[in-house]
Amino acid sequence: MSDTSSSAAAEPPRSKPEPAAKRTRNSAKTKASILSAARVEFADRGFEGARVDAIAERAGANKRLLYHYFGNKEDLYRAVLLDAYQEIRKGERALSLDQYDPIQAMDRLVRFTFRHFLANPWFPRLLGTENIENARFLKTLPDIKALHSPLVGQIAEIIARGSEANTFRRDVDPVQLYISVAALGFFYVSNTATLSVIFERDLSSVAMVQEREAHAVQMVLDYLKTKPGA
Template identity: 95%
Template sequence: MAAARRPAEAPAARRPRNSAKTKASILAAGRVEFADRGFEGARVDAIAERAGANKRLLYHYFGNKEDLYRAVLLDAYQEIRRGERALSLDQYDPVQAMDRLVRFTFRHFLANPWFPRLLGTENIENARFLKTMPDIKALHSPLVGQIAAIIERGNTAGIFRRDVDPVQLYISVAALGFFYVSNTATLSVIFERDLSSVAMVQEREAHAVQMVLDYLRTKPGA
């Protein structure tokens, strides 16, 4: 008697593609590759492999290498702007608001060391990609306005000086964290201190806050 024929197995269902997750993985991999190797040294193959994505899919979502680099830059700026908006600075008094902004900026650089390296790469490129990204200006304008409002509220309360350029102030706030994080290794050797230790990082953060607040409280000509 012939053996009963086993029913044919149905073909395995193809797993639906999660485009948002794949794009996020590619952007995250691009951050690391561009930050570590610069634009010229970065390889699309390496980014696709790190992201666990097909290279053709990478090109499908982001176009060429230059477009992917622009997307990584834009995503990096959008991330820090989202963090700043989440601070809800208008809900705090001027001193607390500026304290929160300085600490957030410092901690963002500290938690994302790839970010200073990525910005260093774009500066080596003389910002040639950033100049072609119209979305960047719109991202920064609200932050400048927010800082200007904090300064105005502080001045009205008799706490802060009025003659403060919000752009110059933000550059100083960013520099206090950026330089420390991007130069921790060399500064640790030069000054024979482990600047990456928790104690030194906390000391530096407090120092940054104090510098900014002391400047804002200093009356012109004092």
């Protein structure tokens, strides 16, 4: 047997290249893990206190991959901010508010907003961080206005339908209304610990949370139903 034949027989089989689809799935999974770890780190420690090493460790990812996928710390923080807003807007779209009468639609929006803050306590903390930064990173996100415009339009449409049915007042600014809706949930969730101490009530208990949600819905609906000058 020739040397060439012996060499060929002894050569180990070459491993097959990893399929592109699998590499894509792994890439998406890694990016999602990094993004999830980063939102916790930024929410807990703020932008200045957050560490890239800690994010990579929490995500179980190589720091080199973190920089490869997201760039620097500032770019990663922007990605976390955008993802946070995209998540709540996606949830709002899934409510399909146009399928409900105005009162039901507003009820659903208030409850969703309250529950979103409650289920994602990192979100109010992240927004608090960005406000400390005077929204300097949010100002650089080109997609942020496009994310919010449909929501404002949707609220305006609910108000219009309600006023046509003589159910809601007509002089309602949809932006002001949404700020009020968000505030009713945001303030409660972000201040639960201090308010619980001050008023000697466990505001995180199921009963208190349910009472607060019903209170928020009632406040918004009562305002919308109140005629000017009444």
